[in-house]
Amino acid sequence: MDYWDAIDYILDLPDMERFNAGPSAQTMSLETMKALLARLGNPERGRRTIHITGSKGKGSTSTMIASILHESGYRTGLYTSPHLHDYVERIAIDMLPVSRFDFADGIEEIRQAIDEVNQSEMGPVSTFGAMNALFFHLCKKNEVDWQVVEVGLGGRQDGTNVFESKDAAVITAISLEHMAFLGNSCSEIAREKAGIITPGCKVIVAGQNDQLVLDVIEEVCAESGASLIDVGRQFTVTPSSHDSNGQSFVVGTAQGAYNLHTGMLGLHQLQNAATALAVAEAITAVAPEITLDTIRDGIANAEVAGRIEQLTRHPITVVDGAHNGESMRALMSALDRHFDYEEFVCVIGVHQDKNLGEILQAIKELEPKILIATCASSQRAMPPEVLARAAEQAGIPTRIAQNVGNAIQMAKEFAGPDDLVCITGSLYVVGEARERILSLPVMHK
Numbered sequence: 001m002d003y004w005d006a007i008d009y010i011l012d013l014p015d016m017e018r019f020n021a022g023p024s025a026q027t028m029s030l031e032t033m034k035a036l037l038a039r040l041g042n043p044e045r046g047r048r049t050i051h052i053t054g055s056k057g058k059g060s061t062s063t064m065i066a067s068i069l070h071e072s073g074y075r076t077g078l079y080t081s082p083h084l085h086d087y088v089e090r091i092a093i094d095m096l097p098v099s100r101f102d103f104a105d106g107i108e109e110i111r112q113a114i115d116e117v118n119q120s121e122m123g124p125v126s127t128f129g130a131m132n133a134l135f136f137h138l139c140k141k142n143e144v145d146w147q148v149v150e151v152g153l154g155g156r157q158d159g160t161n162v163f164e165s166k167d168a169a170v171i172t173a174i175s176l177e178h179m180a181f182l183g184n185s186c187s188e189i190a191r192e193k194a195g196i197i198t199p200g201c202k203v204i205v206a207g208q209n210d211q212l213v214l215d216v217i218e219e220v221c222a223e224s225g226a227s228l229i230d231v232g233r234q235f236t237v238t239p240s241s242h243d244s245n246g247q248s249f250v251v252g253t254a255q256g257a258y259n260l261h262t263g264m265l266g267l268h269q270l271q272n273a274a275t276a277l278a279v280a281e282a283i284t285a286v287a288p289e290i291t292l293d294t295i296r297d298g299i300a301n302a303e304v305a306g307r308i309e310q311l312t313r314h315p316i317t318v319v320d321g322a323h324n325g326e327s328m329r330a331l332m333s334a335l336d337r338h339f340d341y342e343e344f345v346c347v348i349g350v351h352q353d354k355n356l357g358e359i360l361q362a363i364k365e366l367e368p369k370i371l372i373a374t375c376a377s378s379q380r381a382m383p384p385e386v387l388a389r390a391a392e393q394a395g396i397p398t399r400i401a402q403n404v405g406n407a408i409q410m411a412k413e414f415a416g417p418d419d420l421v422c423i424t425g426s427l428y429v430v431g432e433a434r435e436r437i438l439s440l441p442v443m444h445k
Contacts, residue, residue, distance in 0.1 A: 001111075032122045033133075
């Protein structure tokens with residue numbers, strides 16, 4: 001089996017990510033995931049685990065935590081989703097994506113177990129389930145010390161929620177998302193995400209905008225005998241300097257003040273860094289190689305493509321996967337804070353399940369010269385005509401482009417050399433934009 005054989009194999013499995021479907025079409029239960037791992041000898045066990053959920057910031061926070069562990073000398077596995085270009089991006093060993101060779105070998109090694117579960121009363125296994133199993137299998141094969149696992153969707157019933165115990169459960173900022181699956185309020189969503197808390201683990205929760213979210217998490221911690229670290233209440237974050245290349249800041253904790261720097265842009269990344277720092281402090285008893293220097297280096301060296309990432313200078317072109325109102329507000333704030341430009345051109349494409357009202361209101365506050373509504377090559381993409389109609393009703397000047405390539409060309413026609421073009425919305429749009437602007441090979445299916 002070569003890499004493309006492996007990709008064809010996992011994409012033949014049911015896949016909720018690539019296809020638009022409601023809750024009734026969920027394709028793989030948590031019990032099926034556990035049955036698959038049991039057939040593989042439970043490779044998720046035998047190493048220290050940090051499990052991360054939240055509505056926004058979980059990818060950046062996961063990467064910062066893994067980077068700190070890596071800088072501390074621990075062999076570290078990092079699991080994130082979705083990918084921008086290539087499935088190998090989802091599984092990193094020591095901060096490097098696994099090779100296509102190792103990916104294909106791993107799928108070959110777990111294929112029999114997947115087929116057996118599919119043929120049993122427990123099936124079917126989904127694409128995401130196969131990727132979960134592959135990550136745990138490769139962590140065991142590579143003798144990883146720490147595995148940092150990002151939840152796919154929610155928490156309680158997510159395919160990664162397979163641990164009887166873990167060292168830390170991390171909950172980043174919670175906002176309204178995937179309401180058809182997770183609940184109609186932030187507190188309902190918080191209860192689903194708090195489902196990753198296991199008895200006795202340390203729970204690190206990022207600052208929240210809704211007190212009811214904290215109330216739910218505190219309740220679950222009390223029920224589980226888990227200790228809670230509330231970053232919003234117990235840590236202070238003070239920005240010190242910033243430009244388009246990064247930002248410096250100070251995080252104050254009970255253990256002292258940390259002078260830190262990150263190349264990631266936006267005030268929200270400072271909160272993500274504080275959360276990662278809180279995790280590092282919380283696990284030092286079982287990770288004694290973590291030091292002030294490794295925390296500082298880990299946060300400074302952490303990078304996540306497609307998150308307020310500048311691709312060109314004249315005009316400035318920035319890509320970011322802001323997919324809801326709160327993340328769009330954070331993006332607009334970051335553009336205003338970190339970049340000097342004359343006029344703003346916005347290219348956006350979103351999935352069909354998104355609340356356009358809050359997203360468009362956030363964009364409107366930056367007074368775009370033009371909004372170009374587009375869509376990625378995904379069955380879940382909202383038709384650009386629908387997006388354009390909502391933007392026009394919100395009072396934003398709008399044009400339509402039927403694909404990301406056409407949208408980029410249109411943006412070039414509207415943007416002068418001193419303007420800023422932001423390409424945002426779904427990560428599928430960001431991935432296609434990066435491929436075109438950076439002349440990357442199209443490596444995904």
